[in-house]
Amino acid sequence: MSKPRIKVPKKASAGDIIIIKALVSHNMESGQRKDDDGNTIPREIINKFECFFNDSPVFSCDIDPAVASNPFLEFRAKVEESGVFKFAWTDDNGTIIEAEKSIEVA
């Protein structure tokens, strides 16, 4: 699995609302498909995404199989100080993919 792609501006001014984009490589197996022998392919999706800034929650979502493979998310965050964004994607099998991005706020 490739590492997640995350877009956070490197710098911002205090009080700015910034744009964050996140993309992770994942099949998002819906549990609806069948293999060539007619057996249902078990569901395995990213079911949760969370974003924290300096450990306080910013944005999260509960994800269902109707989200496209290689799930893409875009959202906003209001920044008042420099710090670190933490991101976590949780897979049905319990795997958590984590990533961080720092921002300098003047």
Place this chain on the structure above:
Amino acid sequence: MNNERRRLLIGALGSIGLIGTSRVYATAEEVETAIKAIAGDAQIQQGALTLNAPEIAENGNSVPISVSVDSSMTSDSYVESVAIFADANPTPQVITFHFTENSGEAYAATRMRLATTQNVVAIAKMNDGSVFTDTKNVKVTIGGCGG
């Protein structure tokens, strides 16, 4: 008959209604029930919430959608969540976005799967319990060249 041919045949028959398919799809009623569960006793209003989705999706496997809600997003007044439903997918749930006052703006976007032409419904719940909704019909293009 190999599998590929069987699928074509079943697909063709199913699409003209000669035989039923085993797959169960969501219904508008299920979406309505899910929305009522979120709204509770609150009146479901239009206006503050905007759902953006293309009128025609070139491919149902990846359809860009976004939601935005008019809100000051302060600790006194903010959007708690926006849930998305689709009324003709295998299951109605799509995604639920949760916002905080650190979000600054109640905006979120993703890319979703649409099994066929259908309604996409968004429902926003505010911290004061009020509820807003918006719906878009998305036509899904089916019947081009595979590959």
Place this chain on the structure above:
Amino acid sequence: MQVKSVGVYGLVFGLALGGFAVADPVDDVLVIDEELQITTRTNSVEGHPLPEVISGWHYRSDETRALEADSFDNPGMLGVEDGESIWHKVEGTKGNSCASCHNDAAVSMKGVGARYPKWDEKSQRPINIEGQINACRVENMDAEPYPFDKGGQKPLTAYIKHQSLGMPVEIDLSEGDMQQWWDDGKETYYKRTGQLNLSCAGCHEQNNGKNIRADHLSQGNVNGFPTYRLKQNKLISLHNRFRGCIRDTRAEFPPAFSDVLMGLEVYTTWRSTGLSVETPAVRQ
């Protein structure tokens, strides 16, 4: 089977009546990340049957076009990033990675993707990026060659071609027997095949801009491969696309990298001369 036959007759009947709906390519300009202008329409190369070559990008919806205009939004870039890590990965018994010989791909591979396929003296046939990667793996790394579309073949090809993003496609037909392979590719391009009796030219030369059922036919240019297709939500190689098209004519399709498809790659790449490399392009 009955139902399927009706479908076949319906399509043939539609074609016979000239039943294509017209929908012109969209008038728009592709600038990636607001800085790199991509040539998506240009005068065609001398001898080309169409006056202007137009990238498939113009035939797609607003939403699909927007995905390619932003290198973050483009999901094909996940594959390009995979390719970058493969570039640096040591494989085989000689202890080499791609980078061991070629160092920084941004320097060494710049322009390469715009010039392939080219004549390969050693094998005495044209070689494409996938073939060159395998030749390197066998000769310089002592690693197993990638089977078609397997292992790192697609991401590494996408990564290498991406180093030429924005550069015009231009292949050299003067080397070796390239002209003969071009001639053979041209013959394949115009030859009707399959139960539907279609040629490449029937759709992509004579009817591009029109709809075949729900599909808006492009000129079939190859400057964006490997291409991220929303249908499969992954990178699709050129030879997979060739095979998909041929399958849609209801013909047996030739193996990837066979003489027939290598000739077709030479010919179709020549037809795309002057368009920018778009790898990874985004299509429906």
